[in-house]
Amino acid sequence: MRAEIVGVGTELLLGQIANTNARWIGERCSEIGIDVLFHQAVGDNLDRIVDVLRLAASRADVVIVTGGLGPTQDDITRDALAIFLGVPMERHPEIEAWLRERFAGFGRGPMPLNNLRQADVPAGARYIQPIRGSAPGLIADLPDGARIYAVPGVPIEMVEMMEGTILPELSALAGPVVIRSTTLRCTGIGESRVAEIVADLFEGATNPSLAYLASSGEVKIRLTAKAPTQEEATALIAPLATEVEHRLGDVVFTRTDERLEEAVGRLLTDAGKTLALAESMTGGSVGARITSVPGASAYFLGDAVVYAAAAKRSVLGVREETLAGPGPVSSACALEMAAGARRLFSADIGLSLTGAAGPEPHGGSEPGAVWIGLDAEHLTHARGYVSTGERDRVRAWAEQASLDLLRRYLEGKPLPDGDRPL
Amino acid sequence: MRAEIVGVGTELLLGQIANTNARWIGERCSEIGIDVLFHQAVGDNLDRIVDVLRLAASRADVVIVTGGLGPTQDDITRDALAIFLGVPMERHPEIEAWLRERFAGFGRGPMPLNNLRQADVPAGARYIQPIRGSAPGLIADLPDGARIYAVPGVPIEMVEMMEGTILPELSALAGPVVIRSTTLRCTGIGESRVAEIVADLFEGATNPSLAYLASSGEVKIRLTAKAPTQEEATALIAPLATEVEHRLGDVVFTRTDERLEEAVGRLLTDAGKTLALAESMTGGSVGARITSVPGASAYFLGDAVVYAAAAKRSVLGVREETLAGPGPVSSACALEMAAGARRLFSADIGLSLTGAAGPEPHGGSEPGAVWIGLDAEHLTHARGYVSTGERDRVRAWAEQASLDLLRRYLEGKPLPDGDRPL
Numbered sequence: 001m002r003a004e005i006v007g008v009g010t011e012l013l014l015g016q017i018a019n020t021n022a023r024w025i026g027e028r029c030s031e032i033g034i035d036v037l038f039h040q041a042v043g044d045n046l047d048r049i050v051d052v053l054r055l056a057a058s059r060a061d062v063v064i065v066t067g068g069l070g071p072t073q074d075d076i077t078r079d080a081l082a083i084f085l086g087v088p089m090e091r092h093p094e095i096e097a098w099l100r101e102r103f104a105g106f107g108r109g110p111m112p113l114n115n116l117r118q119a120d121v122p123a124g125a126r127y128i129q130p131i132r133g134s135a136p137g138l139i140a141d142l143p144d145g146a147r148i149y150a151v152p153g154v155p156i157e158m159v160e161m162m163e164g165t166i167l168p169e170l171s172a173l174a175g176p177v178v179i180r181s182t183t184l185r186c187t188g189i190g191e192s193r194v195a196e197i198v199a200d201l202f203e204g205a206t207n208p209s210l211a212y213l214a215s216s217g218e219v220k221i222r223l224t225a226k227a228p229t230q231e232e233a234t235a236l237i238a239p240l241a242t243e244v245e246h247r248l249g250d251v252v253f254t255r256t257d258e259r260l261e262e263a264v265g266r267l268l269t270d271a272g273k274t275l276a277l278a279e280s281m282t283g284g285s286v287g288a289r290i291t292s293v294p295g296a297s298a299y300f301l302g303d304a305v306v307y308a309a310a311a312k313r314s315v316l317g318v319r320e321e322t323l324a325g326p327g328p329v330s331s332a333c334a335l336e337m338a339a340g341a342r343r344l345f346s347a348d349i350g351l352s353l354t355g356a357a358g359p360e361p362h363g364g365s366e367p368g369a370v371w372i373g374l375d376a377e378h379l380t381h382a383r384g385y386v387s388t389g390e391r392d393r394v395r396a397w398a399e400q401a402s403l404d405l406l407r408r409y410l411e412g413k414p415l416p417d418g419d420r421p422l
Numbered sequence: 423m424r425a426e427i428v429g430v431g432t433e434l435l436l437g438q439i440a441n442t443n444a445r446w447i448g449e450r451c452s453e454i455g456i457d458v459l460f461h462q463a464v465g466d467n468l469d470r471i472v473d474v475l476r477l478a479a480s481r482a483d484v485v486i487v488t489g490g491l492g493p494t495q496d497d498i499t500r501d502a503l504a505i506f507l508g509v510p511m512e513r514h515p516e517i518e519a520w521l522r523e524r525f526a527g528f529g530r531g532p533m534p535l536n537n538l539r540q541a542d543v544p545a546g547a548r549y550i551q552p553i554r555g556s557a558p559g560l561i562a563d564l565p566d567g568a569r570i571y572a573v574p575g576v577p578i579e580m581v582e583m584m585e586g587t588i589l590p591e592l593s594a595l596a597g598p599v600v601i602r603s604t605t606l607r608c609t610g611i612g613e614s615r616v617a618e619i620v621a622d623l624f625e626g627a628t629n630p631s632l633a634y635l636a637s638s639g640e641v642k643i644r645l646t647a648k649a650p651t652q653e654e655a656t657a658l659i660a661p662l663a664t665e666v667e668h669r670l671g672d673v674v675f676t677r678t679d680e681r682l683e684e685a686v687g688r689l690l691t692d693a694g695k696t697l698a699l700a701e702s703m704t705g706g707s708v709g710a711r712i713t714s715v716p717g718a719s720a721y722f723l724g725d726a727v728v729y730a731a732a733a734k735r736s737v738l739g740v741r742e743e744t745l746a747g748p749g750p751v752s753s754a755c756a757l758e759m760a761a762g763a764r765r766l767f768s769a770d771i772g773l774s775l776t777g778a779a780g781p782e783p784h785g786g787s788e789p790g791a792v793w794i795g796l797d798a799e800h801l802t803h804a805r806g807y808v809s810t811g812e813r814d815r816v817r818a819w820a821e822q823a824s825l826d827l828l829r830r831y832l833e834g835k836p837l838p839d840g841d842r843p844l
Contacts, residue, residue, distance in 0.1 A: 011633060013458040015449025016644075020440045022463070027437025036435040039471065041444070041461035046461065055477075071614040072634060073621055105810050108611075112618045132811055211438070277706075277727070281714025284699075284706025287727045291705025294781055294813060302733040305699070305709045305725035307718070311767050317722065345733050359716055390715060 001174050003036045004060035005030050006052055008068035008077050010043035021066040021158050031179045031224055032171050034062070044068060049080035057084075057146050060172060064162075067134040067153030071115045077150050078138060082122035085140055095119035095127070095136060102134060128165050133157035137165070180233035181224045182241045183257035186248055187404050188416075191219050198244050208237050210398055216393060217400030218260070250413045253404065258405045261289040267410035268299035268349075273376075275343035275406070277303035278316055278337035278352035280328065281362075281370070286353060286399050301345040306337070309363070316340030329354050329365035331382040334373030342375050349409075350375040353402045355389045368394050372402045374409055376395060381405070381415050423596050425451050426482035429476055430490035430499050431575055443488040445581050451502050455490055455599035455648045456484070466490060471502035479506075479568050484592060486584075489575030491557040493537040497582035499572050500560060502682045504544035507562055515539035517549070517558060524556060555579040559587070602655035603646045604663045605679035608670055609639055609826045610838070616641045620666050630659050638815060639822030640682070672835045675826065682825045683711040688719035690771075695798075697828070699769035700738055700759035700774035702750065703784075703792070708775060708821050719760035723767040728759070733787070737760030751776050751787035753804040756795030764797050769795035771831075772797040775824045779813045790816050794824045796831055803827070803837050 005022045012019055019041055026036045037060065042052045049068070051252055056063040068077030082089050096119040103111035118135050121127050128137030128151070135157065138150040151161045171177075186194065191214040198221070202210040208225040221244060225236035245252050253263050268275055277287050287303035290296055304315050309328055312318040318328075318336040326332045326343030334352050349373055358367030371384045387397045408415055427444045434441055441463055448458045459482065460690070464474045471490070482596030504511050518541040525533035526637050540557050546575070550559030555577065560572040572584045583708030601791040608616065613636040624632040630647040643666060647658035669676050675685045691696055699709050709725035712718055726737050731750055734740040740750075740758040748754045758775050764772030773796055793806045803829055809819045830837055 007461070011635065012445075012461065013448050014452045014633070015445045015447070015458075016446035016633070018440050018442045019461070023434075023437045023440035025437070026435050030436045036437075037465065037467075038474070039429070039434065039441070039463035043459065043835040045459075052460070072617040074430065102810070104809070106612075108615070112612075112614045114618065115614050132815065134497070176514065277611065279706070279709075281713075283718070283722075284701070284709030284725050284727060287701075287706030287729075288710050290701075291727075291729060292814070292817075296705070297729060297784075300705075302737065303706050303725070303727035303729070304737075305706060305713075307709075307713060307725075308723040308767070311724040314768075315726075315766060344737060345730070347738075362719075379732075392714070395714075396707065 001034050001062065001170070002060045003034050003062040003064060003170075004037045004056040005036060005302040006056055006063060006065040007039070007153070008044065008049055008065060009041075010074070010355075012041045012067075013043045021153060021155060023208060024155070024159065025064055025066070025162065026168055029170070032167065033174050033177050033179070033226060034170055044074040044076060046080055046083070049077060050084050053080060053084045053148065057142060057148060057353075061146055062173075063146065063148045064166065065148065065150040068159055069118070069137070069150060069152045071112070071118055071134070073114065075117070078117075078120055078122065081125070081138060081140060082147065085122050085124070085142075087123040087210070089120045090123050091116070091119050092121055092127070095121075098129075099134060128161045130157060130158055131164075137161040154286060159315055176228055176229065177226050178230050178233045179224060179226050180237055181222055182231065182237050182255060183223075184221045184241065184248070184252050185218060185254050185257065185260070186221070186251040187218045187253060187260060187400050189219060189251045190214075190249070194219050194221065194248065197247050201240060201243060208240055216396035220257075235419055250408070250411075253407055259293075260400065260407065262293050264290070264403055264407050264410070265293045265296060265299065267407060273348040273352065273410075274299050274301050275349050276301050276341040276347035278341035278350065279303060279305045280307060280312070280337070280353065281355040281357045282353050282395050283307060285395060286351075286402055289399060289403070301347050301417060304341050304344055312337065315345065327365060328363035329356055329369050329371055331371055331384060334371035334382050335375065335380055338373035338375035339380070345370070349406070351402055351406050353398055355398055357394045359391060366368050370394070370398045370401065372398070372405050374405055374415075376409070379409070381409070398411055423456050423484065423592070424482045424590075425456050425484040425486060426478040427458060427461045428478055428487040429461070429463040429575070429705055430471055430487060431463075432496070434463045434489075443575065443577060446577070446581070447486055447488070447584065450584060451592070453601050453647075454589065454593045455596050455601060456592055461464075466496040466498060468498055468505070471499060472506050475502060475506045475570065479564060479570060481721055483568055484595075485568065485570045486588065487570065488580055491540070491559070491572060491574045493534070493540055493556065495536065496497060497539070497557075500539075500542055500544065503547070503560060503562060503570065503572060507544050507546070507564075509545040510663045511542045512545050513538070513541050514543055514549070515541075517543070520551075520696065521556060532544055550583050552579060553582055553586075555762065556743040559583040598650050599648050600650065600652050600655050601646060601648050602652065602659055603644055604659050604677060605645075606643045606663065606666060606670075606674050607676050607682070608641050608643070608673040609675060609678065609682060609822050611641060611670070611673045613641050616643065616670065619669050623662060623665060638818035642679075660831040672830065672833075675829055681715075682822065682829065684715050686712070686825055686829050686832070687715045687718060687721065689829060692721065695721050695770040695830055695832075696721055697771050697773065698717070698723050698763040700763035700771035700772065701725060701727045702729060702734070702759070703779045704775050704817050704820055705729060707817060708773075711821060711825070723769050726763050726766055733810035734759065738766065745785075749787060750785035751778055751791050751793055753793055753795070753806060756793035756804050757797065757802055758795075760795035761802070770798060773824055773828050775814070775820055777820055779816045781813060790818070792820045794820070794827050796827055798831070801831070803831070805838050
């Protein structure tokens with residue numbers, strides 16, 4: 001089965017955003033054995049969108065269009081689709097009622113009338129009810145058997161409709177092939193080092209296939225297998241995933257594609273322990289990640305963000321001598337912050353993070369210097385390192401390092417020390 | 423002048439990488455007044471690449487092709503170009519000599535013969551000498567006046583040839599034109615409502631042009647003008663930007679594309695005031711945003727993330743009666759948290775945020791219920807509302823709403839109350 005991906009939106013052509021939707025959709029299609037042969041992108045121009053749809057439908061079995069389904073005047077994908085199909089537009093009262101009810105929930109006064117355009121569906125087309133957004137997706141079958149899907153351009157809304165409706169339909173059309181993926185994630189190791197360690201396992205192999213994805217302080221390793229049944233696909237992956245995990249060792253924090261904060265939440269829950277944080281440089285980012293996991297209130301008590309030196313002292317009890325001596329970016333300060341947070345929130349574990357994010361030095365420490373402290377029953381531990389790069393990157397890596405120190409502690413794994421004297 | 427961007431490479435279709443080259447090239451073209459009307463992407467297939475080139479050259483004055491110029495067997499853009507042009511390939515001895523010399527410099531033994539394919543140029547085409555990579559770019563002029571540029575897909579090599587050769591050539595062809603943009607950002611209003619208020623100003627207008635970009639809780643409005651000089655471009659934009667700002671009123675928080683946390687930082691600096699936060703539901707996200715701005719330590723003292731009810735009481739002094747009565751998601755709790763944070767960190771202003779992010783109700787409040795409190799000299803104020811959607815969205819909107827309340831207070835603008843009784 002051949003698919004084509006069409007992006008609609010002048011913002012794509014102006015280069016305001018990259019067409020990451022096409023990448024995501026292409027990857028999902030390849031996983032279920034559908035060949036994507038072309039991408040097209042076009043601006044918010046009716047004639048040109050119709051031309052692009054005509055070309056795509058002439059050479060693909062399935063066309064997936066993203067963008068141009070919103071409420072504003074420049075959202076014209078549904079109009080272009082109706083013109084291409086040669087059918088009138090029909091307003092669906094049940095969508096209209098749903099839109100009005102949804103808008104009323106915002107408490108922002110009357111709904112702008114142009115929102116109602118989202119209740120329009122080309123005659124004969126089906127629609128996909130949105131959950132997160134307000135723009136329904138559209139599904140049109142052409143007389144020659146080709147099918148056009150149109151979904152919103154907002155990535156989260158696109159993904160929702162692809163996963164909820166379109167990929168299952170395409171899988172069914174593509175026939176009996178099951179795709180299974182296993183994703184291992186690791187932190188504290190670089191992508192090229194990961195490749196060096198495991199690449200020989202996949203030399204020349206396409207089933208399972210291997211993909212690496214690196215983001216700040218983390219490498220994902222995805223193994224994907226195709227087979228006629230789920231059992232066979234799983235059997236293809238399992239021994240390789242085990243070997244990859246064995247070779248990489250304790251840098252692997254999950255085999256189930258959990259985020260690091262989810263892994264930490266699971267481990268805290270299993271151990272029946274509560275956590276308190278103390279942050280300085282990261283300003284609350286670690287707390288934000290911990291609490292992004294639903295149910296975090298079962299183990300997370302609070303976070304003292306002590307950005308000012310006086311607050312380190314008055315809120316967490318960091319000693320004057322520590323601030324004046326080793327300074328706010330030091331092993332001693334990190335340990336006193338962790339102990340202070342544990343005491344302040346009456347938690348089982350205190351985890352702290354202090355550093356100089358840059359661009360300026362902070363408290364006598366060079367930009368990029370980071371100290372992480374952990375305080376628990378029978379254990380206090382500090383780790384220091386210096387990271388390179390911009391402020392955002394220094395912060396992101398520090399979040400990762402602090403959550404990973406906690407993960408290792410909860411798993412009983414060896415804890416890294418200061419990587420160099422600070 | 424009309425341009426079209428063509429990406430060549432099966433890795434684009436498989437979704438292994440996003441077509442960030444198209445984004446970069448589109449942005450550069452728009453800056454010099456060249457309209458990009460379409461993108462296409464195609465895999466490493468000779469017939470299909472020729473088809474794509476033919477279509478692009480039929481409707482654009484300039485076609486910019488990225489990818490498929492390397493040494494391996496699947497790099498076939500130059501072959502496709504020769505076929506499309508209907509000319510033979512010619513091997514250039516000076517490129518060959520350069521390739522051999524370059525390879526010898528690596529000390530890796532004899533050069534693989536397929537590297538010599540990079541010395542091939544379609545008859546009549548010019549080439550661009552690479553600096554970083556080994557693949558020359560290609561420039562072919564068609565009989566009808568259209569021009570095709572082909573550059574490597576490796577971003578750094580693409581940028582080198584675009585900046586060194588192609589953009590200067592295109593600028594000369596496009597004539598003297600300056601592009602200026604002004605971006606207004608607003609929060610507390612939806613994209614469709616913004617469009618309703620300002621759309622008539624831009625009806626049928628292309629200079630200045632108007633673009634909306636909506637993200638969680640925020641709408642950007644970008645006005646872009648082209649003119650022969652900077653002064654003329656600015657003169658085209660300024661009155662419209664002023665009218666847009668006037669019509670939208672105090673939902674506009676910047677005319678200089680600042681992030682909301684940057685606007686708040688600027689206002690705090692100007693007022694010489696210090697800030698302390700108290701967060702519950704958002705777990706530190708507001709603090710993370712405030713401290714993402716370099717220099718935040720001049721006005722930000724700290725953030726008490728009091729996730730557990732006991733911490734609200736012990737750390738911030740929220741009263742037992744408040745927690746037992748109106749509960750943790752209430753006007754009273756938000757105000758006591760704000761006052762507590764102000765006191766704990768000895769700050770001029772305390773800003774608090776408490777709510778039920780979902781998916782479960784929290785402290786007797788339905789998912790999506792949010793209260794924001796502000797405590798300053800001569801003012802205490804609380805705002806409550808209920809937002810819809812997933813946990814992430816509820817949190818992101820609450821961050822926006824709290825920062826916006828602070829922004830309005832610092833600007834002396836009216837403060838929104840509870841949007842509905844909670």
